[in-house]
Amino acid sequence: MTVEHVPGKKAGNLMLYALSTCIWCKKTKQLLADLGVEYDYVFVDLLKPEEKEQIMQVVEKWNPDSSFPTLVIDDSKCIVGFRESEIREALKQ
Secondary structure, eight states, X not given: OOOEEEXXXXXXXXXXXXXXXXXXXXXXXXXXHHHTBOEEEEEGGGSOHHHHHHHHHHHHHHOXXXXXXXXXXXXXXXXXXXXXXXXXXHTXX
């Protein structure tokens, strides 16, 4: 599975589950880049079928509707969708 790492300042353990064609996913990635924070992400739609099934189980745990983007912070908080103010608040930015 291809999990990409984006270096930056540490603001917790951030994992972004995204789709490569999703405008809201792109906006979330851009916000994280603008904030300069470190995070990991995976484009779920580009995974092999068996990897995709495994990742979707993780996404569904956090987000039963399985919508994107799904941002998991410190394995304790989840923000679904492009919610700039919520993301900034959660990351104290």
